[in-house]
Amino acid sequence: MAESPRPGGSARAGGPAPRGSLGPAWLGAALLLLADWALLRPALPGVASLLVPAALPLLRVWVGGLARWAALGLGARGVLRATVGPTREGGALGGLAALQPLAAALGLALPGLALFRALVSWGAPGGADGARLLHWGSRLDAFALSYAAALPAAALWLKLWSLWARGGPAGSADPVRRLLGCLGAEVRRLPLVLGLLVLSCFGEMAIPFFTGRLTDWILQDGPASAFTRNIALMSILTIASATLEFLGDGLYNSTMGRVHSRLQGQVLRAVLRQETEFFQQNQTGAITSRVTEDTATVSESLSEQLSLLLWYLVRGLCLLGLMLWGSPFLTLVTLAALPLLFLLPKKLGKWHQMLAAQVQESLAKSSQVAIEVLSAMPTVRSFANEEGEAQKFRQKQQEMNILNQKEAVAYAVDLWTSTISGMLLKVGILYVGGQLVTSGAVSSGNLVTFVLYQIQFTTAVQVLLSTYPRVQKAVGSSEKIFEYLDRTPCCPASGVLTPLDLEGLVQFQDVSFAYPNHPDAPVLQGLTFTLCPGEVTALVGPNGSGKSTVAALLQNLYQPTAGALLLDGKPLPQYEHRYLHRQVAAVGQEPQLFGRSFRENIAYGLTQKPTLEEVTAAAMESGAHAFISELPQGYDTEVGEAGGQLSGGQRQAVALARALIRKPRVLILDDATSALDANSQLRVEQLLYESPERHSRSVLLITQRLSSVEQADHILFLEGGTICESGTHQQLMQKRGRYWAMVQAPGGSGDPE
Incomplete structure (x- = not known):
């Protein structure tokens, strides 16, 4: 064989x-x-x-x-x-x-x-x-x-x-297999769903079948008992078909609902694993579209379009088998007429769709003219061009009217061809069937049954032709989703180090860095310094000197292009991801809050939920407790989307509390007090220089407010990606160098530049 x-x-x-x-x-x-x-x-x-x-x-x-x-x-x-x-x-x-x-x-x-x-x-x-x-x-x-x-x-x-x-013409990586793989354990339900579907289809065929039987009974003047028996069987099979269809649809839709949730969760987890450069190179809207819209498109097609495709495919195959059983010759006539029945209306339908798109485009252009005129009425009035704008709008309306007439003709021709082709097929079937009935090849009831089957069969083919492109669209969307699922993050994998006695000693050893999208423009060059536990190291310098990049490297958001960045003598990537970010906490100039309560924002990212007393203590240290306690719902108050209901200083205070509750060994303040008032600023300085816990952590203070760094143990002046001066405040003032010049500049010792 x-x-x-x-x-x-x-x-x-x-x-x-x-x-x-x-x-x-x-x-x-x-x-x-x-x-x-x-x-x-x-x-x-x-x-x-x-x-x-x-x-x-x-x-x-x-x-x-x-x-x-x-x-x-x-x-x-x-x-x-x-x-x-x-x-x-x-x-x-x-x-x-x-x-x-x-x-x-x-x-x-x-x-x-x-x-x-x-x-x-x-x-x-x-x-x-x-x-x-x-x-x-x-x-x-x-x-x-x-x-x-x-x-x-x-x-x-x-x-x-x-x-x-595998590996289709577009380079797709097995989209259908991958889609089926997304079903997971739910795939075991598909045979049951398919079985219910087949049984439901056969039960639905009972009405045409018994209609033919009843036609023969009427023509032959059969006994009343046969009529009653046929009606009873038809009713039982119809009810059974509806019940099976209900069970199959319920089982299928519940399965697809779980698949949607699982798929969306997998895509989001895959996105969250990516390196920082990924989010800089891809727009947030594009990423969100993949996570939400593309997964929704795939899930909708799986739950609705694929359901229709399977239902009408099984139904069409069952109908084709019953048609062949009833009359192979009439089936041949039906199959031969299918191209005429669908191909010509399909071509005309594309013409109608093209004209409909042109009408929408013309409508948009005319609307744009009206919007532009109404939004610039003072200019139109000052140039006395009201009539000119009205004439331009009338021209657009005339163009749209012509397209509307063409669309109406295309719609009528499309509807006429669909109707006339369907009528011609029915007339042809009745004519050929009548010849077969006359010759005794088939009975009148069988002809009636066949005609009913043929009507349902052509409907099934029509639905399949309209549904299949939407399933293809879902496959295309799934390929975009699988690009994210298959993408390997460029950042190193999470390490395994979780020491119990981390000291917080940070060493930059000849560190250089350039962003991946600009590899020829180094931001840091040969940076070497140390952050010691119990000390505050201030990093100052002009804008664009690389200060925030140092903070990003210390958070392991990027990897140095040269040199090494060590924490207690070990490279940062060797530490376990969650452990590292419990020990290294950062607060930025414009911290990101989430549309949740104060308590959830302060405890954000902690695997073990802190008590309200711990949350309150961190808020008191940062100065956030004063305004939070005045709110009616206190720490359960929602902060609004991205903290939109708070001022800039309040957001910084909440973000500082979010960092302090972790009791980090390394604290990074990247211009994190720029929006605080004088009292809150003083409280933060006391936290840095007088708090009993200052001896247990290393602090990197990045700021333009130079009055905050006078008490720092070390001051590093960064310019052009290199450290050009270092020392205490007194030492650098005596050198009368770049730091001295910045302090002497207007606003140098007060507000930020």
């Missing part, structure tokens, strides 16, 4: 195919199909007749079908190998990649139909002849039927495989 169908599975090669290789390939495919008609069609039935007794017609059909699959599959494999080599990706050959699934579909189409008809006619008189009549070697219509069923099946298989295959 030939290998299982897989698009291009036998054609894989490394380099690109020669430009002229597709011509011989198509010629080989044409010769293969000609051989199917001229050689396999007359030969294989005779071989099957010799191997299988006449009493087993169904087995004969299966032997012939499997032999046909094997012969066509080997031929397709030979055509592809002879053209582009044994390992070439079949997807590069376009339609030729469907040769192997087409061979499988041709081999299995009639045996599958014969088996289906044998099962549904089990025990019925003459049921055994169903397989014999489908012997494709003796009936040309059966041979044509196999191609009518195989071609769309192969095309569908190739399309699905293109979504499933």
Whole structure:
């Protein structure tokens, strides 16, 4: 037997195919199909007749079908190998990649139909002849039927495989597999959902089926008991179908809801793992769109669009099987008319959509003219151009009216073609069906059943064609999401060091740094200094000298491009992430608060929730307790979005309390007191220089308010990324250098510059 169908599975090669290789390939495919008609069609039935007794017609059909699959599959494999080599990706050959699934579909189409008809006619008189009549070697219509069923099946298989295959043309990393992987343990529910779906579809087919039966009963004037029995069975099956659909939808939607939450959480966690440069290189809106909108699009498509796709796909397949069982010839007529029924309206629908987009664009332009005029009325009035602006608006309105007329015509033509094509198909089915009823090939009830099936089938195909693009859109959105999930952060992984007796000794050893987006513009060059426990080291200098970059490196937000930054003799990345940021706390000039209560903001990031007494003590140290205690709800008061209900000084005081509650060994104040009043500033200076806890921590004080650094143990003057002066306040004032000049400048010892 030939290998299982897989698009291009036998054609894989490394380099690109020669430009002229597709011509011989198509010629080989044409010769293969000609051989199917001229050689396999007359030969294989005779071989099957010799191997299988006449009493087993169904087995004969299966032997012939499997032999046909094997012969066509080997031929397709030979055509592809002879053209582009044994390992070439079949997807590069376009339609030729469907040769192997087409061979499988041709081999299995009639045996599958014969088996289906044998099962549904089990025990019925003459049921055994169903397989014999489908012997494709003796009936040309059966041979044509196999191609009518195989071609769309192969095309569908190739399309699905293109979504499933690894490394598609757009470089996608297995989006469908990844989407299914997002289901996690929930994937075990899918077989149950699919089973409920199939049973519900078969139950829904009860109405057309029993409608046909009742039609025959009316025409034949059957007994009342048969009528009652059919109505009862139809009611039971319809209720059962609705119940199964309810259970399936409920199970599916609950599963997809959990998948949405899990997927959004995974994307957010992946984003939070990224390095600091990632958030500088990507706009916040773009990141938020990935985390919220793209995951919502994927989840919505999984929960709604994929549900519709599965429902109507299963429904369409069930209807197609029942149509083939009822009348293969009428089914062929329906399948042949489908392109006319959908392709032409689809093309016209694109024309209508294009015109609708142009109408919206024209409307936006005319609205823009009105908005521009109304917002600049003094200018319009001063130049006496009211009539000119009105004329310009009328021109835009005339353009929009012309487009509106074209859109109306396009809409009417689109609706007319859809309606007329559907009516022509129904008339054609009724005409051909009437001929079959007249000849006695089918009964009147079977014709009614088939027409009802055909109407539902065309509706299912229409929904599938409209739903499939939205599922593709979800796959596209998922690729964007998986870019974040697969992205490896450039920052080093969290270390493992969590010492119990950290001293807080910080050493900058010949540290240089340049931001990744400007690698040729160094911000720090050969920086060497030490922060000692119990001491306050002040870092001063002009704007742009690199002071805040020093604070960022000490928080491990960036990695030095040269040199080493040590904490108690160990590089910062070797410390465990949460442990490091409990021991190293920073307060900036414009601290970020969250739209939560004061208590939650002060305790932010702590794994062990502090008591209210601990929160209050930290707020008293920072000077925040005074204004928090005056609020009606105290520490449970919401601070507003980003602390918008607080002044700049109040936000700095809360942020300082957030740092102090951690009892850090290294405290960084990056211009963190610029917005504080005199009393709060004095309280912070007492905290730095007179607090009993000052001996247990190293302090890096970055400020433009030079009066705050006079008591510092060390003062470093940073300029151009290098330390050009260092010492105490008295020593630097005696040098009369850059520090002395800054102190003597207007405002140098008072407010910041």
